[in-house]
Amino acid sequence: MFKIRSLVTALALAGSISVAFAWETLPTVAPAPEDNPTTAEKVELGKMLYHDPRLSSTGTVACASCHNTMLGGEDNRPNSMGVNGQTGGRSAPTVWNAAFNTVQFWDGRAATLEAQAAGPVTNPIEMGMKSWDDVVARLKTIEGYQVAFEQAFGKDAITQDNATKAIAAYERTLITPNSAFDKYVGGEKSALTAQQVKGMELVEELGCVSCHSGPALNGAGMFQRFPIHSNAFFAAKYHFKDDKGLAEVSKNPADEHLWKVPTLRNIALTAPYFHNGAAKTLEEAVTVMAKMQLDKDLSKEQVADIVAFLNSLTGEFPKQAMPTLPATPGKTFN
Amino acid sequence: MFKIRSLVTALALAGSISVAFAWETLPTVAPAPEDNPTTAEKVELGKMLYHDPRLSSTGTVACASCHNTMLGGEDNRPNSMGVNGQTGGRSAPTVWNAAFNTVQFWDGRAATLEAQAAGPVTNPIEMGMKSWDDVVARLKTIEGYQVAFEQAFGKDAITQDNATKAIAAYERTLITPNSAFDKYVGGEKSALTAQQVKGMELVEELGCVSCHSGPALNGAGMFQRFPIHSNAFFAAKYHFKDDKGLAEVSKNPADEHLWKVPTLRNIALTAPYFHNGAAKTLEEAVTVMAKMQLDKDLSKEQVADIVAFLNSLTGEFPKQAMPTLPATPGKTFN
Numbered sequence: 001m002f003k004i005r006s007l008v009t010a011l012a013l014a015g016s017i018s019v020a021f022a023w024e025t026l027p028t029v030a031p032a033p034e035d036n037p038t039t040a041e042k043v044e045l046g047k048m049l050y051h052d053p054r055l056s057s058t059g060t061v062a063c064a065s066c067h068n069t070m071l072g073g074e075d076n077r078p079n080s081m082g083v084n085g086q087t088g089g090r091s092a093p094t095v096w097n098a099a100f101n102t103v104q105f106w107d108g109r110a111a112t113l114e115a116q117a118a119g120p121v122t123n124p125i126e127m128g129m130k131s132w133d134d135v136v137a138r139l140k141t142i143e144g145y146q147v148a149f150e151q152a153f154g155k156d157a158i159t160q161d162n163a164t165k166a167i168a169a170y171e172r173t174l175i176t177p178n179s180a181f182d183k184y185v186g187g188e189k190s191a192l193t194a195q196q197v198k199g200m201e202l203v204e205e206l207g208c209v210s211c212h213s214g215p216a217l218n219g220a221g222m223f224q225r226f227p228i229h230s231n232a233f234f235a236a237k238y239h240f241k242d243d244k245g246l247a248e249v250s251k252n253p254a255d256e257h258l259w260k261v262p263t264l265r266n267i268a269l270t271a272p273y274f275h276n277g278a279a280k281t282l283e284e285a286v287t288v289m290a291k292m293q294l295d296k297d298l299s300k301e302q303v304a305d306i307v308a309f310l311n312s313l314t315g316e317f318p319k320q321a322m323p324t325l326p327a328t329p330g331k332t333f334n
Numbered sequence: 335m336f337k338i339r340s341l342v343t344a345l346a347l348a349g350s351i352s353v354a355f356a357w358e359t360l361p362t363v364a365p366a367p368e369d370n371p372t373t374a375e376k377v378e379l380g381k382m383l384y385h386d387p388r389l390s391s392t393g394t395v396a397c398a399s400c401h402n403t404m405l406g407g408e409d410n411r412p413n414s415m416g417v418n419g420q421t422g423g424r425s426a427p428t429v430w431n432a433a434f435n436t437v438q439f440w441d442g443r444a445a446t447l448e449a450q451a452a453g454p455v456t457n458p459i460e461m462g463m464k465s466w467d468d469v470v471a472r473l474k475t476i477e478g479y480q481v482a483f484e485q486a487f488g489k490d491a492i493t494q495d496n497a498t499k500a501i502a503a504y505e506r507t508l509i510t511p512n513s514a515f516d517k518y519v520g521g522e523k524s525a526l527t528a529q530q531v532k533g534m535e536l537v538e539e540l541g542c543v544s545c546h547s548g549p550a551l552n553g554a555g556m557f558q559r560f561p562i563h564s565n566a567f568f569a570a571k572y573h574f575k576d577d578k579g580l581a582e583v584s585k586n587p588a589d590e591h592l593w594k595v596p597t598l599r600n601i602a603l604t605a606p607y608f609h610n611g612a613a614k615t616l617e618e619a620v621t622v623m624a625k626m627q628l629d630k631d632l633s634k635e636q637v638a639d640i641v642a643f644l645n646s647l648t649g650e651f652p653k654q655a656m657p658t659l660p661a662t663p664g665k666t667f668n
Binding site: 060077084317 | 385386387388392393394399402403404405406409410411415417418419420602603605648651653654655656657658659661662
């Protein structure tokens, strides 16, 4: 489709960019940690586990329920619905390109995809399993999983560690390259409209890229305070400060309202926005971010240009085969 | 894989069958009604709609949530979980081979797959949409559906009628042929174990096949009273009579406790059993059916033989491509 050129070349081609910010195309392969090299068998097992509602107490909620790989990798809800219709306070981040986050969860409390995958399964309002021991015990009763774990990890391999490794290995394949933006950065100048190029320049000039940098436009693991600036109107409307972010976990006042910088990739598909899903549209999100983070009031035209640019970040979604989940003869959930 | 032979040939090969019951293999193509011929475009659209949680009020429940095509076509629960964690009184029937039912729902209140598909979407405890007008209005906002409906049905085609036709067309492709049973009936005598053949003979001799007949072993649209016989112990344990079946809809006392005969295809995968999901295992279900319907007490060995036979009814599940659902830019659900 296109060749990733050097950044220098890309910037030279995108001649209208006035500041030498290093826009990067999305890699088509995600790096795997040394202790969990990606293999086809792990990916296949991980795909099964990821889509299996039997990883929840009620048998109704899979990872894919809230992080839907048939959609933009999440559920288009301000907060997700876990077992028994329960909802929490945060909006599900997209799983697409999560492999390019170096911290996971909105508050960045997990360092790896493997660590992240362990969390929701035993969260009482998400998948509601009492413990990973219960998950492992349930998986062990399913003959097809005995086979799939053995193929991926060897004999007697059904453990929490291997289940989360398999899920993470699958998630590393969920990459959406070849967006219009990537093509443009790769040298295909006609890939963006004039308005999108204007939006791209604005994003750079305004300083959005001081956080949203790197190939996934997520600061590659950066944390940032949100909101930085105060605004009584927005405070009353969006309640951003109700959730203390990283400090909820660390209990360190210095971490209050610190959040992982989220990816901008496919952001047109993942409304509503922010950690609490309080902004319904991209226009709203862009306006709020400029005001709360950069203390800037954007014109309607500027907002429209930036939104046009953000729409160019929607990538190509890989075709996937639907997994056939191993049956549980005689097993019931209630 | 195998050739469907004439029933006479099949029975001759299965020489040990003493009664001339016409066991039938499962067709690999389901007949479509005259006003909804199956086309690739309808099947593709139907697959998208079937897996799309945006057909529910909360954006969390798709047809596939309770009738899971990655599993045995249902959810292995006594009752399903609809929007906001609500549950009803009946167990989700499998969607696999539903094309071979001539009535749909446990109480047979829908005559076609098309009519069935309309029901759960606006059921307040299932998918919870206020009306099909609301569903149509929502689908019309999604550009990808505008395209997919046009490809399947022509211009300006987003209607309830077409949505349910597309879902039904997709469901007609959900067929699981080539079970061990089918191979055996088709002439491959080694496809069943000696115990499974014994179970098959028992099913015939006991009279199970007086209802569970036809290629889907569902009586091809037959209704039957359940339970027929009374048993105080089972009545106290299973509460089968709390639900009046067809009479709940028809309000006709003659229809009390009348139910559609469910398919036995893939029954090993669809625990728990009966309209209220009250029996957790196949052994339990077989024991109860013999007692309540045929007034027969089976020995443990007989139950085991029949269960072995029922396990031979698990077919081959077709490989499916995972649909990519058209995005809803800026759309949120809550």
